[in-house]
Amino acid sequence: MPKGSIIGLDTETHLRAVRELRASYARWLGGRMVHFVQTLQGVAAFGLITLGVLATHRGRASQVIRPLVWQQVLRCGVSLLPMVLFLSMTLGLVVIGNSLAYTNRVGASQWIPKVMGTVVVREIGPMLAALIVLSRAGTAIVIELGTARASGEVEALEVLGIDPIHYLVLPRLIGVALGVICLTVYGIVAALCSGYLWAFLQAIPILPGEYFSQLTASLHPLDFVILGMKSAGLGVLIALVTCYHGLARPLQVDEIARATIRAVTQGVILCVATDALFLVVYLLL
Amino acid sequence: MTGVDVASPRTADGISLRDVEWRIEPREFWVVGGLLSSGKTDLCLTAAGALPPARGSLRLFGEEVGGGFTQGQVNQRLRVGLVQDGGLLFRHLNVAENIALPLQYHHDATLEDVLPRLSAWLESTGLHDRALQPAGSVGRNWAQRAGLARACILEPELLVLDNPLTGLDPRHARWWLDTLGLLWRGHPLVSHRPMTLVVTCDDFRPWIAPGRRYALLRGRRFEPLSPTLDPGELPRLLLDEAP
Numbered sequence: 143m144p145k146g147s148i149i150g151l152d153t154e155t156h157l158r159a160v161r162e163l164r165a166s167y168a169r170w171l172g173g174r175m176v177h178f179v180q181t182l183q184g185v186a187a188f189g190l191i192t193l194g195v196l197a198t199h200r201g202r203a204s205q206v207i208r209p210l211v212w213q214q215v216l217r218c219g220v221s222l223l224p225m226v227l228f229l230s231m232t233l234g235l236v237v238i239g240n241s242l243a244y245t246n247r248v249g250a251s252q253w254i255p256k257v258m259g260t261v262v263v264r265e266i267g268p269m270l271a272a273l274i275v276l277s278r279a280g281t282a283i284v285i286e287l288g289t290a291r292a293s294g295e296v297e298a299l300e301v302l303g304i305d306p307i308h309y310l311v312l313p314r315l316i317g318v319a320l321g322v323i324c325l326t327v328y329g330i331v332a333a334l335c336s337g338y339l340w341a342f343l344q345a346i347p348i349l350p351g352e353y354f355s356q357l358t359a360s361l362h363p364l365d366f367v368i369l370g371m372k373s374a375g376l377g378v379l380i381a382l383v384t385c386y387h388g389l390a391r392p393l394q395v396d397e398i399a400r401a402t403i404r405a406v407t408q409g410v411i412l413c414v415a416t417d418a419l420f421l422v423v424y425l426l427l
Numbered sequence: 428m429t430g431v432d433v434a435s436p437r438t439a440d441g442i443s444l445r446d447v448e449w450r451i452e453p454r455e456f457w458v459v460g461g462l463l464s465s466g467k468t469d470l471c472l473t474a475a476g477a478l479p480p481a482r483g484s485l486r487l488f489g490e491e492v493g494g495g496f497t498q499g500q501v502n503q504r505l506r507v508g509l510v511q512d513g514g515l516l517f518r519h520l521n522v523a524e525n526i527a528l529p530l531q532y533h534h535d536a537t538l539e540d541v542l543p544r545l546s547a548w549l550e551s552t553g554l555h556d557r558a559l560q561p562a563g564s565v566g567r568n569w570a571q572r573a574g575l576a577r578a579c580i581l582e583p584e585l586l587v588l589d590n591p592l593t594g595l596d597p598r599h600a601r602w603w604l605d606t607l608g609l610l611w612r613g614h615p616l617v618s619h620r621p622m623t624l625v626v627t628c629d630d631f632r633p634w635i636a637p638g639r640r641y642a643l644l645r646g647r648r649f650e651p652l653s654p655t656l657d658p659g660e661l662p663r664l665l666l667d668e669a670p
Contacts, residue, residue: 195496198497199496202535203531203532203533203535204535205531205535205536205537205540206528206531206532206535286519289518290517293515294511294515295515295517295518297472297477297478297511298511298515298517299517300477301472301475301476301477301504301509301511301578302505302528302529302532302577303496303501303502303504303505303529303532303533304528304529304532305496308496309532
């Protein structure tokens with residue numbers, strides 16, 4: 143092997159190959175980021191259009207729209223309740239089980255309610271509900287709307303003088319937001335209760351009244367306001383991203399699967415980013 | 428339509444027909460023939476105000492068509508009905524809900540409120556027994572009829588039909604020709620008011636008798652045919668187009 147060479151290439155060729163690799167990686171990364179920013183722009187524009195329709199069509203065709211909203215609440219809330227309860231209870235056990243292992247060693251088990259309050263109410267509750275709704279109802283929304291777009295049903299609505307945003311998007315937006323809010327509340331209650339149950343089984347000397355009063359003391363009234371805003375915000379975001387990917391551009395039937403994957407990926411990224419944003423709000427309080 | 432380029436999401440340049448000059452007078456019965464991918468569907472969507480033209484001026488009942496959903500624009504659009512190829516029913520609704528949807532939406536009514544009118548259309552189209560079936564489970568013959576009932580339930584003045592006889596069995600095709608003739612003269616369910624009709628087709632033969640004006644789509648152009656043309660010549664015009 144010649145001097146200064148790596149894996150059989152002379153130094154100059156090797157450096158050129160590395161530079162090309164770096165450039166191609168930077169191009170790929172840059173392309174992905176530009177695409178993501180463009181999508182964000184599209185989702186924001188879609189959100190503004192939806193807001194406009196919400197304002198201008200208020201009360202219009204309520205006999206048609208209201209049942210559609212309830213249908214979405216049923217799908218994004220009620221039908222997902224067993225799954226959310228199961229996962230929340232499991233997570234409550236996991237959080238308190240892990241916390242106990244450490245707090246017991248340093249004799250700080252009285253901090254358990256505070257840990258539960260912070261972790262479950264502020265973080266896990268809303269995120270868990272949002273991710274479950276995204277994975278179960280969000281995917282269904284992209285497929286439904288994508289199929290309606292590909293088969294020409296959206297144009298058929300326009301022909302009948304029905305605004306597709308009003309008929310297809312608004313009920314989903316309201317339904318998903320309400321669904322995430324309700325599931326968050328139920329999920330938090332289930333996680334806190336299962337957490338207490340685990341602590342009780344581990345012979346931690348905390349009475350239920352004491353546990354819940356410590357829990358309440360660890361939370362600020364603003365926590366509840368922010369919790370409501372956060373879960374509603376995550377619900378609106380999920381509905382917008384999934385409806386955008388289902389409706390925003392003409393789709394062929396074979397593109398629906400890819401649109402669904404894109405919607406879920408971007409939905410997860412946006413939910414996590416929003417969660418991080420709220421963390422900053424919590425730190426500022 | 429004046430100097431209209433008909434837009435299309437399916438062609439490479441986004442245009443399916445160029446420089447369309449077309450004026451439809453009240454009570455006319457237009458038959459527009461064209462082979463597959465000649466732009467019939469796009470022309471129907473444009474004529475119904477659902478697909479904005481890529482260029483040119485589109486006026487419905489003397490007013491420029493806007494793409495929005497303000498009350499004025501919606502009212503203008505509702506004066507035109509469109510029956511799409513295969514009926515294009517909404518799959519999340521059953522047949523009756525599909526037909527009632529425009530009436531419910533624009534009059535903010537429940538299904539019970541619109542039941543008398545709905546029943547009359549179900550009876551007239553022979554869909555009574557299939558009213559509660561999911562839209563996706565009815566055959567093309569019946570889905571097409573449901574599409575007609577849905578388009579007519581708001582009593583439009585102009586009815587555009589995209590290839591209404593495609594894929595129908597001869598009995599149903601007969602029913603369509605009779606019903607369209609009745610609509611053109613004034614159907615009882617549209618207050619006996621004669622309708623203006625535009626039909627697209629890929630075979631002129633069934634339309635020689637009912638049609639009054641004819642046009643051809645070829646080479647991405649809309650060619651109105653002379654009223655003095657012998658209707659017997661029409662099928663040959665499309666055959667000459669075939670490869």
